[in-house]
Amino acid sequence: MSISNSTDFRVQEFIIFGFPGFQERENKNILFAIFLTAYLLILLGNLLILIIFAFDEGLHIPMYVLISSLAVVDIAISSTTVPKMLDVLSFDNSFISFGGCLTQMGFYLALVTTESFLLAVMAYDRYLAICNPLHYASLMNNSLVLKQIACCWTLGIIVGLILVGLALRLPFCGPNKVIHCFCDHSSVVRLACADIVINNYMGLTLAMTVLFIPLTYILFSYIKIITSVLKIKSAEGRLKAFSTCGTHLLIISVFFLAAAFVYISYRIPGTSADVRIMAAVLQNVTPPLMNPIIYCLRNKEIRGSLVKTFRRSRILPNTRSFTF
Secondary structure: OHHHHOOOOOOOEEOOOOOOOOHHHHHHHHHHHHHHHHHHHHHHHHHHHHHHHHHHHHHHHHHHHHHHHHHHHHHHHHHHHHHHHHHHHHHHOOOOEEHHHHHHHHHHHHHHHHHHHHHHHHHHHHHHHHOOOOOOHOOHHHHHHHHHHHHHHHHHHHHHHHHHHOOOHOOOOOOOOOOOOOOOOHHHHHHOOOHHHHHHHHHEEEEEEEHHHHHHHHHHHHHHHHHHOOOOOHHHHHHHHHHHHHHHHHHHHHHHHHHHHHHOOOOOOOOHHHHHHHHHHHHHHHHHHHHHHHHHHHHHHHHHHHHHHHHOOOOOOOOOOOOO
């Protein structure tokens, strides 16, 4: 087939292949059960955060505004990828339209970028609260936080539009099987019947920028936080602070390291597709699943607000002797 003829036909739909090594029905059923359970817990945990925030005006402060924004992004990321993944695993409905695929790709890129920078803003908020408590109120307020959140979303949208725009300029006239659980940028671009060097370099450059700039800032903030914590005289206080910082850094590491591995693995010959896809899925599922526990349910103020909310709804008895 000549080059001119090859570009006359444009792929109308893609096939989401899923995990190459887990194509048996039994394996798909197991994965379906795991991801469905995780998705329902993600929705439950993060919606609970938003409900508590909406009904408790005492939580309308910068830290909880950021946590609520993170909950919105977490719901959006998982809802962008997991439902189609479940569709593929349960009903073998692997087809997705060309437009639907690029739409999913764009939303995913925008949301992951937004979360990356949002985590950096949250680290800055914690840094100010712990290292500069006397000046926190003057340095951080709801108006400033909302502007920072808007900047995170703006950066996310810009990254999504750039990479989707570059993908749209490519001709897709041959293979249409996406070796992934969703329309990942690198997996889709590799199917183009044209030179993708620009797309690869731009994708890698933006990915490393989106990942390493926020991660570097987060690590810097937490180093400052840990240095400040070491000055706490109480051993119990230090242990509590380290426990909180440790869990925060653990989930942050899963998000950033999994994303970095996914992008880099495409450039490493022989990397298992199943391992790469699982890393991407863990990045989508683990932080949204754990963030409500780490940022909220371990927080005494949130737990107290949760009890109040349940009491107003008469889910819990209205008794002062009740403890959470």
